[in-house]
Amino acid sequence: MDRRSPAALTESRWACMLLKYKVLSSFQMPVTVGPYGQTQPGCFDRVxxxxxxxxxxxxxxxxxxxxxxxxxxxxxxxxxxxxxxxTMMQSGGTFGTFMAIGMGIRC
Known part of the structure; x- marks a missing residue:
């Protein structure tokens, strides 16, 4: 049984959590390469x-x-x-066309 004071136990718990955070944050996440490589998608792909x-x-x-x-x-x-x-096909086609036009304007 640990005979330290409750304050000392709390401080040691915080120190343990801080150490875990430092260890876990030291790992670097790998850079993922998307389907387009390192380049941005083209205008047609955006549309x-x-x-x-x-x-x-x-x-x-x-x-x-x-x-x-x-x-x-x-x-x-x-x-x-x-x-x-x-109705689903009509509204999907209409709204899809307007979104495609909007994305084309942004290119």
């Missing part, structure tokens, strides 16, 4: 990425709004799936 991000967001919004509007007018079953899918 393509903008379209894909916009398409994904538009599809999610289309799913919500399309489901609500199709259920509101009374669609059921196969008709509902077709209506929601059409």
């Amino acid at each position: 393509k990425m903008g379209f894909m991000m916009g398409f994904a967001v538009g599809m999610a919004a289309g799913a919500m709004f399309g489901t609500f509007s199709c259920l509101r007018i009374g669609m059921r079953g196969r008709e509902l799936m077709g209506g929601v899918g059409k």
Whole structure:
């Protein structure tokens, strides 16, 4: 059993934690090389990425709004799936196009 005072135990715990931090922070993280190497992605890659991000967001919004509007007018079953899918594709394409244009302007 340790006969030191509680204050001395607390100080030794802090010293141990500080030592662990110094040891762990001394390791250097390796530099990762992305798919483009050390260069930045080109303009076409940025436009393509903008379209894909916009398409994904538009599809999610289309799913919500399309489901609500199709259920509101009374669609059921196969008709509902077709209506929601059409709305998702339209909103995804529209928003993806605008995001691609925005990324093209930034190039």
